[in-house]
Amino acid sequence: MDKIAVAILGASGYTGAELVRMLLRHPRMHIKALTADRKAGSTMAEAFPQFYGFDLPRLVTIAEVDWRGIDLVFCALPHATTQAVLKDVPARIKIVDLSADFRLADPAAYEKWYGHPHAALDLQREAVYGITEFARDKVAKARLVANPGCYTTAGQLPVIPLLEAGAIDPDRIVIDAKSGVSGAGRAAKEANLFTEVSEGFHAYGVGHHRHMAELDQGFSAAAGRPVVASFTPHLLPQNRGIEATIYVDCVAGKTPRDLHDILAARFAGEEFVKVLPFGTVPHTRHVRGSNYVHMSVFADRQPGRAILLCVIDNLIKGASGQALQNANVMFGLPETMGVDQIALFP
Amino acid sequence: MDKIAVAILGASGYTGAELVRMLLRHPRMHIKALTADRKAGSTMAEAFPQFYGFDLPRLVTIAEVDWRGIDLVFCALPHATTQAVLKDVPARIKIVDLSADFRLADPAAYEKWYGHPHAALDLQREAVYGITEFARDKVAKARLVANPGCYTTAGQLPVIPLLEAGAIDPDRIVIDAKSGVSGAGRAAKEANLFTEVSEGFHAYGVGHHRHMAELDQGFSAAAGRPVVASFTPHLLPQNRGIEATIYVDCVAGKTPRDLHDILAARFAGEEFVKVLPFGTVPHTRHVRGSNYVHMSVFADRQPGRAILLCVIDNLIKGASGQALQNANVMFGLPETMGVDQIALFP
Amino acid sequence: MDKIAVAILGASGYTGAELVRMLLRHPRMHIKALTADRKAGSTMAEAFPQFYGFDLPRLVTIAEVDWRGIDLVFCALPHATTQAVLKDVPARIKIVDLSADFRLADPAAYEKWYGHPHAALDLQREAVYGITEFARDKVAKARLVANPGCYTTAGQLPVIPLLEAGAIDPDRIVIDAKSGVSGAGRAAKEANLFTEVSEGFHAYGVGHHRHMAELDQGFSAAAGRPVVASFTPHLLPQNRGIEATIYVDCVAGKTPRDLHDILAARFAGEEFVKVLPFGTVPHTRHVRGSNYVHMSVFADRQPGRAILLCVIDNLIKGASGQALQNANVMFGLPETMGVDQIALFP
């Protein structure tokens, strides 16, 4: 049986490299084209020396891609550049888009948060927002999957089942989230130099980070009414990992243990989502390099309040791993195929 | 004029080493005795090679200390061992205790959080809890200062002025705090190995960390009624620094900007506490190696809510720096003497 | 076809965890027993939470292992304890030993470097020293493979082909090697605390590290006469990776480019050893989490001298990966089976 022919647009960034790493060992997919506008002409091993000696196509510009042989596109381009590019991809090719361009279903919300009108509304209308565990059936039928953001994956996985169950107060959600530096991408910025980031910690985007729009969308749908959560991202001096510490109020009659049981039941059959025993602390390092999610629930000292903890690898479940998980679903393959590496610790 | 003769009990730990570092350059204090029960007989340079070549007394056991020549004791012993030791220190010697043993004024609270009755109630009664900026006058007259915990310093400095001003809801305080590893001390534990801590992040003590008792005490006094805050500590993969992200609800009529103005006014004359411009993010790295505190206020997206950020160096303002600041006050010296190093960045 | 039943002795250390990680995804091997004397009774997920949710046997003592169902033993016990344990393993079971106990063929060398006579000389006589690329044929027939040390793998791979070719002066080899902290294992020691290791660098074992004996043995065999190299190990503030910078003198008539060509020819067919283009710097981060080796050759400024650079992941090619590579060879499986993960970067 022929392998699925894959193009990765934006292969010289970290999410691109993660896709290449997994696809080189994927039994049913084959990398046919790799693009990187600024580094076009280079080999992938020049951009990422870990691929030295592997048989990979040379980096080209998007304009050079011959779409005829392609079955599947992973689009790992910067936000906003994606819309124009994807409009021109032939309609028979399936797409998983890792940018934020198609994540917001409401064009007005997109325009508010991104500062310009959406340039590909037709595509946006057919896009399926793909946290795989929540949208598996829609993803299976989708042509275009909008792959969720890293923070929003870590925030929505534990909260949405609780909102759907009506177990927590939608107006009292505080998400204090922390991410490794790889979430900032590979662009050369002073703020992301080793010397500026190591041995220190700080918040950023306080009160106005764009992932808020994704959280609002998901939480509001789950609660059946508008929800606005408090959300503060922070930068950790480490490469990979997102941790979300989430403070919630149980509704009357519900206890923190009830919240645990709701999550345990909701994710019981899921390979990638592990609900740890009540009161067990998850560490980002124990999901590093993997598509796994560890989450758990604690009772706060204050009666009626609970603390949810959730960890992912931002580049994998928060980006490329979930993208490949979604692609597997879109092509009817086993969902874990090529995505089931176990965490690398230490 | 004779220098003040200092003994440091527990000099082989990190807070002890920080005291030595600062005291070696202090114009009015002189290190007379250093104790370290397990390493007694060693030189300080064997315990901490950064002191190679400096003229320092050899490490001895506490029993070997000749109290006659000592004017001031810094006690950096593990929690619970301190009470017995300090009972026997001659009454004319002033003491700054860096342990938790004398921080809780209420013996019942001590017993609840530490699991055993307090063994030196007389001393506890005279102890002054010393966040210098809040307790300067009492510290000046104290014989025994209970030096505050690191998390509680970072949590109380921004919150107490707001509670005293009646500007925030005491029942809606969430403190999400993160600390560098040096806060865990120098004991050889698997959990604190480089391999276990680096490149990862996790919460700990969720729902039951002992610093909660200190926060309760300070917040309740400031609010004039019992306050129980949500507080979650986390471990950062870095040596130094605490960051507290604090979510509060403004009372009716108060805005986040009002909170900023209250803090700016409260700390206007303080050398070590800098209230950054409204909406400016403080970084732990910018107070590293210093006694300075940077804090700031942000508006949350949700009307009426604010986010406070506060950073300190946990070993300095969170321990040894504040201890020396307090000792300066106790002896009528300029408060900044020997404590005014500027942050080391990068 | 039945899977090969595997026991891992010493599963609660880092090399044990790496074996578990790879074996859980190995198509032809199955984990049947896991031992950890101090943590016996615990689950593997309690020792290493990255395995939460995986189906693994509980940790037991070595005495509890039922050898009847076991085909293959990986022994990841501390040096010196191994000899006594392996003497009692039934003779039909194949063994890959990751300790240093069977690496030195000469009992006198063992006694000199380890300070006591060898306790299992019969076993030592049959042990095959297994840098797979150099000893593949012997490994295929071995019952007991002594898996090489991490530093010695990084040192021997580039140097032995040059000594065998007579291309470098055996008396002028300087190996300056640097290792990540995971090489020190998981024992709780003050010297390996995060606070003691991060943000700093130092040499250790200068002039007397035990891996010297392994280097001597390999180099002397390759040169056909006694060789004693200068070798200095250093500790890097990172989890994984060994880099060896090796200074050599070319023999008359040979140039640095000749050295490159010898290595390129020697490793041409090897999956795991990549000789980079002449003058290309290898990084430890580009082999992190993988069994791959990157090496390269540079001309020194001084005519006739060359600099060899070689990087590996100390826990994989330097320990568990090479162990599994050897086990595959011992059982006639494809050498790369279950060991071919690609490096995780960033």
Place this chain on the structure above:
Amino acid sequence: MDKIAVAILGASGYTGAELVRMLLRHPRMHIKALTADRKAGSTMAEAFPQFYGFDLPRLVTIAEVDWRGIDLVFCALPHATTQAVLKDVPARIKIVDLSADFRLADPAAYEKWYGHPHAALDLQREAVYGITEFARDKVAKARLVANPGCYTTAGQLPVIPLLEAGAIDPDRIVIDAKSGVSGAGRAAKEANLFTEVSEGFHAYGVGHHRHMAELDQGFSAAAGRPVVASFTPHLLPQNRGIEATIYVDCVAGKTPRDLHDILAARFAGEEFVKVLPFGTVPHTRHVRGSNYVHMSVFADRQPGRAILLCVIDNLIKGASGQALQNANVMFGLPETMGVDQIALFP
């Protein structure tokens, strides 16, 4: 007595910030002007928030500096831009230049290593190359001091006394050096991103790093004949610190202990250079944040060979600390004034 008025050219880089940090606490110097061409108009606290609240002049362009009030210039500009700038500084102003522009006394060597003729030969002729401990008398009389490079300070301090004593073979010096990332400066480059540098290690500039020219110059002068050492720099995943592991051959009749004794005697009276007991390993972390140098000597296994270890903080003794040490000497102040902070560990 009036304070010495200081201008720092290039204050927005790391060496500039280190100068500001030390000068703010210097009892006899006062910062009068700070330049930063790209960030002109900003406050220093905007460039480096650790200075928030300190009274400092605003950043200006070099053209805006009013030289009339300036007594001393620290020039921390990029290499090659310095020559043109310093030509126009009034002759009565003393200068410490931290760039490489005036370090090579031989114009031909400069042109060879930097690729263009020197543009300020008059200035170069009067420049004094200032490793303070070796050039104190000349520095005292100099108008322009060329502050040494970081690697070359760590390499020359232990080697030059041995060459001068004729105790080692000048043709057999191998310097394997490792530096923290701050040595690369604050320019936004992909290669220096946190994600590219952390958790990994690599060599660079192998066979052709510019600091070689400085080493050649110093070693040749000390040996009284041309010396070319092998030198390989590497990048450490840490902010600060250089470690040099130096392999040397003793001349006939000299032992490694003799080398130790030569160094101990040579640096006996020096505040900043500590020769550790024979066979004691120095760590970069134990000089972090300080102007101190720790060095030591070991016997290699090979008779007649020795290993020298030397550590410094690259930004302090390797740059700004030594610059201020030199400036103190130039103005007849105590050499340690404002430079004597003790290392910050952990």
